[in-house]
Each structure stands twice: as structure tokens, then as C-alpha cells.
Amino acid sequence: MKTGILTKPEIQELFSSMITKNGEESRIFVPATIEGRVILEEFSPEREIFYDFANFLRPPKGIFFPQREVLCSFEQERAVEVPPAAGRIIIFGIRPCDARSFLFLDKIFSAGSSGFADPYYLGRRENSVIISLSCIEPSEGCFCTSLGGGPGDESGSDIVAFDLGDRLLFEAHSAKGENFIEENTTEFRQPDAADQNAKKESLQAAFNAISRISTDGLVEKLDDDFSDSFWEEITATCLGCGVCTYLCPTCHCFDITDEKDRDGTGTRVRTWDSCQYPLFTMHASGHNPRAEKKQRMRQRIMHKFSYTPRTTGDVFCVGCGRCVRKCPVNLDIREVIRKINGE
Ligand code: SF4
Numbered sequence: 001m002k003t004g005i006l007t008k009p010e011i012q013e014l015f016s017s018m019i020t021k022n023g024e025e026s027r028i029f030v031p032a033t034i035e036g037r038v039i040l041e042e043f044s045p046e047r048e049i050f051y052d053f054a055n056f057l058r059p060p061k062g063i064f065f066p067q068r069e070v071l072c073s074f075e076q077e078r079a080v081e082v083p084p085a086a087g088r089i090i091i092f093g094i095r096p097c098d099a100r101s102f103l104f105l106d107k108i109f110s111a112g113s114s115g116f117a118d119p120y121y122l123g124r125r126e127n128s129v130i131i132s133l134s135c136i137e138p139s140e141g142c143f144c145t146s147l148g149g150g151p152g153d154e155s156g157s158d159i160v161a162f163d164l165g166d167r168l169l170f171e172a173h174s175a176k177g178e179n180f181i182e183e184n185t186t187e188f189r190q191p192d193a194a195d196q197n198a199k200k201e202s203l204q205a206a207f208n209a210i211s212r213i214s215t216d217g218l219v220e221k222l223d224d225d226f227s228d229s230f231w232e233e234i235t236a237t238c239l240g241c242g243v244c245t246y247l248c249p250t251c252h253c254f255d256i257t258d259e260k261d262r263d264g265t266g267t268r269v270r271t272w273d274s275c276q277y278p279l280f281t282m283h284a285s286g287h288n289p290r291a292e293k294k295q296r297m298r299q300r301i302m303h304k305f306s307y308t309p310r311t312t313g314d315v316f317c318v319g320c321g322r323c324v325r326k327c328p329v330n331l332d333i334r335e336v337i338r339k340i341n342g343e
Pocket residue numbers: 237238239240241242243244245276326327328329330331
């Protein structure tokens with residue numbers, strides 16, 4: 001495994017030199033503060049990378065799967081293809097749970113899941129390098145360790161970086177990650193025993209702060225026919241706002257609409273959608289198989305914890321805790337799982 005140490009000012013310099021390098025353009029996304037909020041923002045040499053945060057409000061899925069995207073434009077009967085964006089994308093500073101979510105989205109948008117490979121998502125994703133940043137202080141609501149993740153988990157990351165205060169320890173976990181360190185090998189110095197000890201200590205502290213749920217046998221438990229009253233009780237206070245799905249790094253439902261002008265020209269647009277909305281499953285006939293919120297919440301839980309484990313082999317929750325922290329009525333998915341467990 002290739003490793004390297006860079007100080008924080010050196011990281012700033014490295015990314016400044018990489019925006020255009022050897023004739024290749026890179027879009028680099030880093031943590032930054034804008035108007036007091038920490039967001040994942042496109043890097044420029046003037047933009048200072050920010051390290052003192054737990055996680056972003058919004059998941060990074062929008063970089064590969066934008067909230068609104070023009071798929072093609074058309075003139076009368078003729079479609080004009082919109083080519084997928086070119087150039088390398090480097091994402092630095094996302095948390096390991098969010099990096100892991102890309103593995104799940106890859107399965108959805110590649111041909112394996114539906115037989116259809118999504119050129120828009122894959123065009124951006126294939127030319128990307130993911131450098132995650134290990135967690136130091138997890139937030140209330142995080143439960144990644146119950147779902148196979150962890151504060152320094154490498155799944156989905158080409159490189160995991162560990163924040164050691166004034167410097168970062170980089171560890172490559174894929175060929176892309178190794179190439180990244182190799183390409184910039186003169187910038188990195190090799191870690192010593194003190195660096196490795198600092199990494200272990202910070203990881204242990206983060207690990208201890210993460211809440212836990214049991215997911216043993218959850219797929220089988222969900223096979224039990226939970227009564228309507230079970231889901232009614234769970235969703236009694238749910239507003240159906242969809243925040244839990246929009247902020248979820250693994251939720252990937254979308255709608256496609258044609259926006260047409262009077263002269264017959266227009267665009268075909270893809271936008272995020274949410275299974276928590278009443279119209280999500282409305283049929284053209286007027287029939288709606290999930291007209292009630294208890295049915296929609298059941299779908300959300302079953303999809304993540306029963307259907308996708310069966311179809312893709314993965315629980316579609318990385319335990320990032322966004323839905324726990326941001327639900328306006330404090331509907332806590334960990335509590336739902338505990339109830340299903342009979343706790
Ligand atoms: S965020 Fe909370 S209130 Fe909004 S749809 Fe999700 S569970 Fe319901």
C-alpha cells in the first residue's frame with residue numbers, strides 16, 4: 001500500500017497545481033465554509049480547505065448524479081444529445097460513509113443492476129478519484145459501524161486521508177489511489193511511527209463515539225408481515241417532506257420530464273424524486289399503490305434493508321445519520337430498526 005504525508009498548506013499547494021496539469025483539466029471538490037456553512041465546494045487556489053467539521057449537510061452524490069440534469073435537447077422530432085461532462089473529478093474530504101455510498105450507486109447506474117448503463121453518471125464517475133477524510137468527531141446520529149463501515153473505512157475510497165492535526169496521512173486503497181500518490185511522489189514524505197500512532201489514537205476515539213444498532217437477521221425479520229398498525233405508528237408524525245431521501249447518500253430515485261417550448265424545441269430533464277411523496281407511484285389510471293404515508297415509509301425501509309440486500313447484496317444505508325439529524329419531526333431510522341428487532 002502506498003502511503004504519504006503532506007502538511008495542510010502542502011495539500012492546498014498540491015491541489016492548486018492539479019487544476020491544470022500535463023494538459024489535463026481536473027475539477028477538485030473540497031470542504032469549504034461559505035456564509036458559515038461547511039459545504040463540498042469546487043476548489044480554486046483562493047479557496048481555503050476547511051477541516052474542522054463532522055460532515056456536510058448534503059451528500060456528495062450530486063457530483064455524479066446532479067439534482068437536476070439535462071439529458072438531451074430536442075427540436076421537433078430530432079433529439080440532440082448532450083455529451084457527458086469530460087475531465088477528471090477529484091473529491092477530497094468526504095467522510096468514509098459517503099465514499100462507501102458510491103459503491104452502491106455504481107451498482108445502480110451500471111449495467112449490472114438494470115441492464116442499462118447510465119452514461120451520464122458513469123462518464124463522471126469513471127474519471128474520478130475519491131480521497132476520503134477519516135472521522136475525528138462523529139455526529140450524534142452516526143451509526144456506520146453497524147453497517148460495515150467505520151471512521152477510517154476504505155471501501156469506496158481510492159485514498160483514505162487521516163487528519164493528524166497539522167498534517168494528513170494518505171493511504172492508497174486502489175490502483176487510482178496508488179497512481180495519484182505516484183504522480184505526486186515528490187510532494188509526499190513517508191510516515192513514521194509517530195504518524196501511525198496518531199492515526200490509531202484518532203480512529204479509536206472516533207470509533208468509540210459512534211452509536212450502534214443490531215442488523216443481525218434484519219432481512220429475514222422484514223419478511224415477517226408487519227401489520228399496518230406497525231407502520232402507522234412509525235409514521236404517525238411523518239410530514240412526507242422527503243428530506244430523509246434527498247439527504248441520503250444512497251437514495252437514487254429520479255423522474256424524467258420533457259420541458260417543451262411553444263416552437264417544438266425543448267429539453268429532457270432528470271430530477272431527483274422521493275418515494276416519500278404521494279405522487280411518486282401515482283399511475284396514469286389514477287390508482288396509487290402507495291397512497292398512504294405508512295405504505296411509503298414501509299417502502300423506504302424495505303427497499304434499503306430487504307430489497308437491495310437481495311438484488312445487489314448490499315444494505316442501502318451507510319449509517320451517515322443525516323436522516324436522523326435532519327428529519328423535522330425526529331423520526332429516527334435507528335429506532336425503526338430497533339422496533340423491527342423487537343427491542
Ligand atoms: S424527513 Fe422525517 S418527516 Fe420528512 S419524510 Fe422523512 S421521515 Fe417523514
